[in-house]
Amino acid sequence: MDLFVVNRYFGDDAEENKDLDEQAKLAVLLSKIEERKKQREAVQKSKVNSESFDTNFHVGNDTVPSVNSHESEQNEIKTKHKHIYSPHGKTTGDNDAVVVSQKEGTTQRKNKRKRKEIHDSEEGEDNVGGNVEAKTVKKIEGFTVIGTDKFKKRQKVKRVLPHWLANPSVVSVNLQQLTTTVKDIPGLDRDIVSALKRNKITHFFPVQAQVIPWLLAAHSTQTQYWPHDVCVSAPTGSGKTLTFVIPIVQALRHRVVLQVRALVVLPVQDLAVQVYHVFLTYTQHTDLKVALITGQTSFCKEQQQLVASSAVSGYRSLVDIVVTTPGRLVDHLQSTPGFVLKHLRFLVIDEADRVIENVQNDWLYHLYSHINVGNSSSCHPPALTVATLESTSCPPPQKLLFSATLTQDPEKLQQLGLFQPRLFTSVVGNDQLEDRGKGEAVRGDFVGKFTTPAELSEYICIVTPESKPLILHYIITSNSWQHVLVFVGSRKDAHRLSLLLSHLGRNSFKVAEISSRLSRPAREKVLAKFAAGGIDVLISSDALARGMDIEGVEYVVLYSEPKSVKNYIHRVGRTGRAGRSGTAVTFLLDSQVAQFNEMLGVAGKGSLQKIDVQESQLEELEDKYKAALEQLKENLEKEEKQRLKVEKRSKKRDPSIQKCRDRKSRFKVRKQKKVDKGTAVGT
């Protein structure tokens, strides 16, 4: 028995013609052609009739002979209209005319309809791919013809953003005219105010002035509601770190029991160290305990920093605030007994777009399953119903997301399960918006666009691969630049360029490199020397591109082209920070300019001004350059020899390698013996 009946559609005439022989098919075809001819003639006739009928009727009682011309028809209609519907009713305002016009109107409409029908039928004749197919769909019952080769223009789908994304609070990028003094924010502890003063902070930056009071209010003792989650997108160097440090310290300063109540997650170790130091500064005069958990020290030591245990009281937390990276956090969540996040009140994700991208270890899932959200292990907060409110012993932590290039893609943000979020963002063309009033909605115009500090001057410089080091040297020496940070594509490039540049500019400036090749203490030493003016030019891989607040950077050179617009924004953002001026120059090959401009355009930025360096200006450096290249070659060869030597020595020392070698040699001996035996037998 058939389980399914599959009906197939083989085209219009497939069924009829199936059994006909060739001649019959031909006859059918001829009769069809004949039929179509007749139809076409009929259409032509009716068209002619309708036109003459049309014209005659329009002229009405005046009976002008039919001219069968569309033009004359049009003209006459125009004349008639003019005559009857004079705007001032002066020409023929008599009743007859009105009657005629009404009649005429209905007949015209009828004729129009008629003409449309004929036109459609004509189109049906001519159009093979379009309307014929539509007819076929109607004709054949039980079948749906899928697909048509008729091109249809697709309508562009308009992006509809959630209300909170489409209606943000606009944050000013103006760091020159600060209006909110430290004292203007009510409720700040005296210790915090004096700590701010000690750090020479008298006024709050715009993002701080807007977000800090909002967060303080959300955590005041009087409020009964769960705090809204907050997303902040503001330019590099605009003071986002203090924007979360101050409210956290203020909200947690009085406590009874030590519990982890704030967790700050950063993408990399160096950034975590930086933020940890800011927390230490502002918790100095409080009882709050801060821990840095990034794998700098042994796992065991970190565990001892986080939790203590006793036979009587069991595990107890030793810290209030934990600053960490995603990978190390997951390690502790899985392997440190007593490390609980049930009492968390703040979850800060700094450089959030980067951290969200870090899917390593599925850290968000692990984190959320340790946070007490309505006793559920879901990564989303429960819906706000009376039942959930009653069942939840304590509210979920408030999530605070920060970045200069925060993703405003609702789908990505969805992963975080934000609770009634609120967006604070600076937008491109901020000044005009400020003129119109801060509250005015920008309706999503800013999505995917990023702002850079107002104090930052950006340029491009056209280079060739060979002239790059020379141009860099020329720009630095001819302008007497100091405090220059140069970004290259990899740590290997950083090493090579720093060697080359130190040979080239031996008597002009001091060069150093910084990348993951160096240990963390070595990196800290280099940064301190750079800040003190002991190094003029610092060559860096992208390790320093994001978030790092390096003191005194005046110039940034993007020696290798940026990988993305975000990479560009963060790299150039190492200068022009905290209201100080800065200059950024991007080296581009001629062929890269168009793509670069397009990239900036998409992010809402215009094309940049060019710095010109003439070839003639580089000529006198050529001999110096050749000599420097020779020296670089020697250096690299020496280093390679040294590396091989060390590797050899370590292999000798390593017992596992020795064991492996012994096993191999034993195997060889045995194989040889077998061969020998075989040859002996053979002989």
Ligand SMILES: Nc1ncnc2c1ncn2[C@@H]1O[C@H](COP(=O)(O)OP(=O)(O)OP(=O)(O)O)[C@@H](O)[C@H]1O
């Ligand atoms: N109100 C203020 N007055 C003066 N200086 C400030 C103020 N707030 C922050 N700063 C200083 O501004 C600098 C930049 O701050 P911060 O590192 O927080 O910027 P950011 O917005 O996080 O930058 P990025 O996006 O690059 O991480 C720091 O050196 C900080 O000490």
